[in-house]
Amino acid sequence: MTNKIIPFSPPRIDDKIINEVVDALESGWITTGPRTKLFESKLADYCGVDKVLAVNSWTTGAELVLYWFGIREGDEVIVPVYTYCATANIVRHRGAKVIMVDVSSDFGIDVSKIEPYITEKTKAIIPVDVGGLPVNYEEIRNIVNKPSVRSKFNPTTEVQKQLGRILILSDAAHSFGAKYKGKKIGSKADFTVFSFHAVKNLTTAEGGAICINMPAPFDNEEIYNRLNTLSLHGQNKDALAKYQIGNWEYDVIDAGFKCNMTDILAAIGLIELDRYDDETLSRRKEIFQKYTEALNKYDWAITPLFIDENRETSYHLYLLRIKDVTLEERNLIIQEIFGQNVSVNVHYKPLPLLSYYQGLGYNLDEYPMAKALWECEISLPVYYDLSDEDVDTVIASVVKAVEKIKSGDEKNI
Numbered sequence: 001m002t003n004k005i006i007p008f009s010p011p012r013i014d015d016k017i018i019n020e021v022v023d024a025l026e027s028g029w030i031t032t033g034p035r036t037k038l039f040e041s042k043l044a045d046y047c048g049v050d051k052v053l054a055v056n057s058w059t060t061g062a063e064l065v066l067y068w069f070g071i072r073e074g075d076e077v078i079v080p081v082y083t084y085c086a087t088a089n090i091v092r093h094r095g096a097k098v099i100m101v102d103v104s105s106d107f108g109i110d111v112s113k114i115e116p117y118i119t120e121k122t123k124a125i126i127p128v129d130v131g132g133l134p135v136n137y138e139e140i141r142n143i144v145n146k147p148s149v150r151s152k153f154n155p156t157t158e159v160q161k162q163l164g165r166i167l168i169l170s171d172a173a174h175s176f177g178a179k180y181k182g183k184k185i186g187s188k189a190d191f192t193v194f195s196f197h198a199v200k201n202l203t204t205a206e207g208g209a210i211c212i213n214m215p216a217p218f219d220n221e222e223i224y225n226r227l228n229t230l231s232l233h234g235q236n237k238d239a240l241a242k243y244q245i246g247n248w249e250y251d252v253i254d255a256g257f258k259c260n261m262t263d264i265l266a267a268i269g270l271i272e273l274d275r276y277d278d279e280t281l282s283r284r285k286e287i288f289q290k291y292t293e294a295l296n297k298y299d300w301a302i303t304p305l306f307i308d309e310n311r312e313t314s315y316h317l318y319l320l321r322i323k324d325v326t327l328e329e330r331n332l333i334i335q336e337i338f339g340q341n342v343s344v345n346v347h348y349k350p351l352p353l354l355s356y357y358q359g360l361g362y363n364l365d366e367y368p369m370a371k372a373l374w375e376c377e378i379s380l381p382v383y384y385d386l387s388d389e390d391v392d393t394v395i396a397s398v399v400k401a402v403e404k405i406k407s408g409d410e411k412n413i
């Protein structure tokens with residue numbers, strides 16, 4: 001047993017990243033500028049969409065989209081109950097009501113359960129690609145396009161009128177590089193928002209990006225310009241434009257947000273993106289495969305789905321489930337794993353268990369699948385610098401912990 005601690009998901013910071021950040025610092029342009037714009041166009045190429053706006057987090061990016069769409073008090077927005085709090089918090093920021101829907105055994109929103117939750121007040125749905133596995137976008141699109149669902153839609157702004165149906169905003173915080181029906185995530189929803197937070201597959205320390213993919217007659221370039229302006233206080237000229245000689249005067253067209261990405265962070269993103277498929281994704285996939293191959297030998301292990309005929313994950317979170325354990329036993333297993341210097345995690349504590357949402361009256365008992373998943377889930381470490389030897393250490397620690405807790409179980413029978 002070594003004393004080395006295996007962390008859960010450290011970022012990959014090497015000389016390439018450091019040098020690019022230093023170059024950005026030395027360039028004299030540190031806020032939104034040429035590196036951010038280059039990062040945006042490379043993201044758009046990667047995802048196969050017209051326009052991408054880089055922002056300072058998933059949270060602000062996704063909220064900006066809700067703001068643009070005119071979501072406000074009195075509206076309802078559908079989210080899965082099994083997600084990070086940000087997915088629901090942005091709905092509360094806009095004053096709207098969070099409508100929670102249970103998930104399927106693959107951790108994504110249970111599409112078959114969405115329709116009964118749709119009312120005249122429903123304005124948007126925010127599916128989440130949990131762990132990196134895309135949800136079934138086509139089925140969600142079919143639901144919002146159903147004549148009976150469209151006829152319920154009650155537009156209160158010009159853009160809502162123009163769309164004429166519920167907006168699909170994808171929470172792709174985990175799924176950068178994942179595929180749905182052969183295409184990269186980004187072009188499957190009206191808007192797709194990524195997170196580049198430090199623990200995500202592709203990081204800029206903090207950051208995010210909005211893929212703009214609205215159907216005709218919307219003009220995605222026009223939406224980009226609008227969101228870009230709204231990401232900077234509604235100022236009609238950004239810092240770069242104002243920097244031009246004599247170009248000092250500007251107007252403010254709305255009480256906008258302040259969530260633009262900086263060139264220092266885009267520098268990290270450019271390096272990360274450049275090596276994303278060949279290094280990041282391929283290493284993460286190898287780690288997933290190693291875990292699955294080893295753990296499938298144990299009948300207490302339910303290994304996560306990461307590929308099927310329509311979807312391939314981005315290999316973000318390895319969501320392992322342990323069969324027939326209580327919540328207490330799951331927690332003891334985690335403690336045992338940590339005792340062997342291996343860091344694991346749980347994704348997620350469902351929203352109704354968080355004090356704020358509990359206080360609003362949400363109850364986990366209404367979401368049986370989310371409850372079952374939460375009680376038996378353990379996420380294993382996955383990151384580029386995790387060596388094969390580390391992977392073996394993780395597997396051994398999980399096996400030892402589960403067998404110890406489970407044998408205690410048997411003695412009690």
Ligand SMILES: *Cc1c(COP(=O)(O)O)cnc(C)c1O
Pocket residue numbers: 056057058059060083084086087128171173174194195196197207208
């Ligand atoms: C990380 C995460 C977010 C929030 O991303 P930020 O960039 O930190 O705002 C949103 N949704 C999910 C599912 C996440 O895991």
